[in-house]
Amino acid sequence: MASGARNSRSNGSSTGRKRQRRIGSEPRYVLCVNNDGYPASLDQGKLYRCLRDPKAKRHAMWRIVDESGEDYLYPSDWFIEISLPAAAKRRLIAVNG
Numbered sequence: 001m002a003s004g005a006r007n008s009r010s011n012g013s014s015t016g017r018k019r020q021r022r023i024g025s026e027p028r029y030v031l032c033v034n035n036d037g038y039p040a041s042l043d044q045g046k047l048y049r050c051l052r053d054p055k056a057k058r059h060a061m062w063r064i065v066d067e068s069g070e071d072y073l074y075p076s077d078w079f080i081e082i083s084l085p086a087a088a089k090r091r092l093i094a095v096n097g
Contacts, residue, residue: 027051027093030062030079041066042074047082049096065096
């Protein structure tokens with residue numbers, strides 16, 4: 001029984017995922033300026049959380065958490081990166097995780 005607990009702790013995939021998302025700095029936010037073909041997923045003029053994804057960046061794509069709450073790749077030129085005051089970032093991180 002003790003070995004089962006030990007295995008479940010060391011085999012936790014959620015820990016790996018959390019660690020992966022922490023690489024880099026805090027989340028960044030972008031403003032959607034184009035939603036061609038994706039009006040149900042993206043609202044123009046809305047702020048979205050952008051996750052770090054170096055592989056996607058090499059293809060001029062950004063990983064965006066869209067209206068579904070899931071993250072998907074979208075063309076980077078559909079968004080403008082926004083510099084937010086520290087208080088606004090803290091508030092958005094508290095709301096969105």
